[in-house]
Amino acid sequence: MRPYINAFAVLLALALAITADAFYLPGVAPQDYARDDIVFMKVNKLSSTRTQLPFEYYSLPYCRPASGIKHSVENLGEVLRGDRIENSLYSLEMRFDEQCKVVCKIDSLSEDEANQFAQKIDDEYRVMMILDNLPVAMVNLLQNEDGDTLKTYERGFPVGFKAKIGGDDKWISPDVDGTDENTKTFLNNHIRFTILYHKDVDTETSRIVGFEAEPFSVKHTYEKPYNPNKPILETCNAGRMKYVTYDEPPQEVKAGEEVIFSYDVLFQPSGIRWASRWDTYLLMTDTEIHWFSIVNSMMIVLFLSGMVGLIMLRTLRRDITKYNELETPEEAAEESGWKLVHGDVFRPPSNAGLLCVCVGTGAQVACMFAITLMFALAGFLSPANRGGLMTAMVTLYVAMGFVNGYISGRLYKQFKGSDWRWNTLCTAFLFPSVIFIVFCVLNTLIWGQKSTGAVPFGTFFLLIFMWFGISTPLVFWGAYQGHKAAVLEDPTRTNKIPRQVPKQLWYMSDFFQILVGGVLPFGAIFIELFFILTSLWLHQFYYIFGCLGLVFVILCITCCEISVMLTYFQLVAEDHRWWWRSFLTSGSSALYLFLYGCHYFSTKLEVTNKISTAMFFGYMFIGSSLFFALTGAMGFIASFAFVRVIYASVKLD
DSSP: OHHHHHHHHHHHHHHHHHTSOTTOOTTOSOOOBOTTOEEEEEEEEEEOTTTOOOEEGGGSOOOOOTTOOOBOOOOHHHHHHTOOOEEEEEEEETTOOEEEEEEEEESOOOHHHHHHHHHHHHTTOEEEEEETTEEOEEEEEEEOTTSOEEEEEEESEESEEEEEEOTTSSOEEEOSSSOSTTEEEEEOOEEEEEEEEEEOTTTOOEEEEEEEEEEEOOOOOBOSSOOSSSOOBTTOOHHHHTTSOOOSOOOBOOTTOOEEEEEEEEEEEOOOOGGGTTTTTTOOSOHHHHHHHHHHHHHHHHHHHHHHHHIIIIIHHHHHHHHHTOOSHHHHHTOOSGGGGTTTTTSOOTTHHHHHHHHHHHHHHHHHHHHHHHHHHTTTTOTTSTTHHHHHHHHHHHHTHHHHHHHHHHHHHHTTOSOHHHHHHHHHHHHHHHHHHHHHHHHHHHHHTTOTTSOOHHHHHHHHHIIIIIIHHHHHHHHHHHHHSOOOOOSSOOOSSOOOOOOOOGGGSHHHHHHHHTHHHHHTTHHHHHHHHHHHHSOOOOOOHHHHHHHHHHHHHHHHHHHHHHHHHHHHTTOOOOHHHHHHHHHTHHHHHHHHHHHHHHHHOOOOOHHHHHHHHHHHHHHHHHHHHHHHHHHHHHHHHHHHHHHTSSOOO
């Protein structure tokens, strides 16, 4: 057994290594800066909640470094999220305020450049930047129920805005729908950066604990002739800019316009320590809803536990006592209920191979999710570790291919399957192929938009290698071990001729039972699902892994209990075809998950782009498919154990 464990450890280490340090993020350690240290900001992507298509920062005609654009090394998760971290011309000197720093001047916007800016502003794109591993954010001040003011962050800052001009051309006001004839498009060409720092009184060094931005649109004027090395801006008076906002005419986006990009840097001492600097980014204002979600889920579990306890402690015990006390042939002939189908209850189901594949895949997803949660709860996958969560999930899904193969192979042998090699091929390729086809179609559509959301060819081939080079061998190895394992002996003998199933009442039909069975597992997680979808599609941070872990445990318990309860009712009705129904009963919660995704799309998102719509529903389909396998496998395994226990408890001739 030890050689197998060692081999598995080697393959797991290889999977972690090729994904570019899944759990390690350079720069996550505290960085101390002296007063005269020069620090450069990095630019990330342009993102929008309206289109869901990220683009490189330099896809717009922003100021480019003379030394060329240099890309930072990114892990797998960052690439899949569309992050492209690059150098920039924005720099600062620690604890030294600066105003009116000119980045560059565009002498005349071309028609194409003006259209690029205007299109991104219409789609409400925001600029993402990074300083000392902190994302740039705009400050929002909110009041809670107690009247206290809370400081929250909104990631990035807008590329620009649309507004309508008054008759005297000296004031602007926001234009809601952009249909007014006086509406014009303006560019945020001046950014005021506020850097919060925590000073160490012993070493006189500082640590950056906040990175805030306030954008402005200013039609800069300057002393002529323009000196590119040391320009003097007439619209940028350092003496008054430090505390007041601009009231100069804004910078309009149109062909032929001269644009000067500039920025300020203001340093503010802060009592926030380095270890707590992410707290403002992660501040949630709807914690009561979150706790309601947990209480709601726990009430569902208590209700189901009471039902299952009633079955196990009273009804089932009474049934077993009754069946074991039958002595005369006449009494045995009159018996009814679940004991009557003992000769057919362990008969292999139709499409047994497909059921094995689904159960194995569900076990793989469950192990991946559970281990990922363990790493997250240990602090390895905090939001500060950009892309770490995505990298960990992909890596662990690949590594858990052994679990998939073992469960599928052993169950297939339990069903007395003859072609285990074909079953293993289906296990290795059925679900991944569906995911791969959907992913390729979406990636092609995104690639046609020249978005960074499209996976580069190098990463694409890395994913294929992980599938064929790591996951598939692990599935075959697991299937081989599962096929070698001893078969569990059935508590009862299976009859040669199947027993006819009595006509069932309408509420005991497969369709009704399966639809009803998925309601409670979905009800246990639907509020948490809202926060997850919000973090994915509205570009917010998700970090409450403790609540997620509790909800996951509640989901597992709910799936097991609802499947056991409905399987018992089915056997009492003398219907021995429980294999597939036990899987589909809890697995049908994936249907409700997908329908909730449709509701979320129509009520919470403002996506009008067809490709973005295809992205949403494509990824929801992938997530729902994996959720179907996960919940179905938990329900099936619980029912399998339950049926074996109850039939081993009665005396049979």
